[in-house]
Amino acid sequence: xxxxxxxxxxxxxxxxxxxxxxxxxxxxxxxxxxxxxxxxxxxxxxxxxxxxxxxxxxxxxxxxxxxxxxxxxxxxxxxxxxxxxxxxxxxxxxxxxxxxxxxxxxxxxxxxxxxxxxxxxxxxxxxxxxxxxxxxxxxxxxxxxxxxxxxxxxxxxxxxxxxxxxxxxxxxxxxxxxxxxxxxxxxxxxxxxxxxxxxxxxxxxxxxxxxxxxxxxxxxxxxxxxxxxxxxxxxxxxxxxxxxxxxxxxxxxxxxxxxxxxxxxxxxxxxxxxxxxxxxxxxxxxxxxxxxxxxx
Numbered sequence: 001x002x003x004x005x006x007x008x009x010x011x012x013x014x015x016x017x018x019x020x021x022x023x024x025x026x027x028x029x030x031x032x033x034x035x036x037x038x039x040x041x042x043x044x045x046x047x048x049x050x051x052x053x054x055x056x057x058x059x060x061x062x063x064x065x066x067x068x069x070x071x072x073x074x075x076x077x078x079x080x081x082x083x084x085x086x087x088x089x090x091x092x093x094x095x096x097x098x099x100x101x102x103x104x105x106x107x108x109x110x111x112x113x114x115x116x117x118x119x120x121x122x123x124x125x126x127x128x129x130x131x132x133x134x135x136x137x138x139x140x141x142x143x144x145x146x147x148x149x150x151x152x153x154x155x156x157x158x159x160x161x162x163x164x165x166x167x168x169x170x171x172x173x174x175x176x177x178x179x180x181x182x183x184x185x186x187x188x189x190x191x192x193x194x195x196x197x198x199x200x201x202x203x204x205x206x207x208x209x210x211x212x213x214x215x216x217x218x219x220x221x222x223x224x225x226x227x228x229x230x231x232x233x234x235x236x237x238x239x240x241x242x243x244x245x246x247x248x249x250x251x252x253x254x255x256x257x258x259x260x261x262x263x264x265x266x267x268x269x270x271x272x273x274x275x276x277x278x279x280x281x282x283x284x285x286x287x288x289x290x291x292x293x294x295x296x
Contacts, residue, residue, distance in 0.1 A: 115178025147180025167248030
């Protein structure tokens with residue numbers, strides 16, 4: 001004899017549609033509230049920054065006009081034509097720009113190497129799982145926060161006033177910012193290592209240095225390399241604008257072209273920077289994959 005079980009009635013289509021409409025209404029209401037808060041904050045920010053919104057919208061058409069003009073030649077017999085119409089006239093300063101671009105790459109390279117070394121040394125004292133005392137880890141982390149929180153352009157301005165115009169100010173500014181950024185990334189990687197190899201070496205009587213060398217570094221070296229290469233790419237872009245404050249590199253000529261409304265020069269310099277960063281990205285990708293393959 002089988003016992004019959006009562007099945008609950010299935011909800012009707014109207015009930016399901018009503019529940020769905022209620023959920024959609026709640027989400028729509030939340031979206032509208034969030035949008036209202038966002039626009040209220042934008043208006044408050046514009047008021048605090050003393051932005052004249054009517055004047056802003058009155059002149060907003062000049063922005064796309066500026067963008068369109070950087071693709072047109074503005075002097076010579078080819079004036080008014082697209083820049084590709086006369087590439088030789090467009091890149092009239094190619095030799096000078098390449099030299100400045102080489103300076104930019106050297107600034108980024110030196111700053112990345114030094115910043116990576118300093119971040120590498122600091123990360124072992126900031127990681128909370130490798131034996132550093134809590135006060136030492138706390139102080140090291142706050143130091144790294146200071147290094148990466150202050151904009152590198154601010155550091156560049158300080159060093160320009162201290163050491164004068166030139167690449168040294170840009171190198172020092174990027175070194176500090178790179179130390180803070182990579183130091184944080186590095187110690188976060190260290191805090192996620194497998195503790196078993198570390199515990200095994202410590203149990204066998206290995207020193208702290210040997211434990212880091214043989215138990216920790218093999219686990220994190222590929223990540224460190226990946227972050228370092230990514231930071232080099234970022235620093236190339238950062239070094240490109242260091243010239244805005246007189247800290248060397250191609251940014252000085254870019255800023256001069258922007259201020260003097262040399263539209264084709266702006267596009268030519270920007271194109272050189274974009275091509276350079278793209279090549280660096282492709283090269284560093286190959287290096288990273290090769291290193292990961294070798295490690296594996």
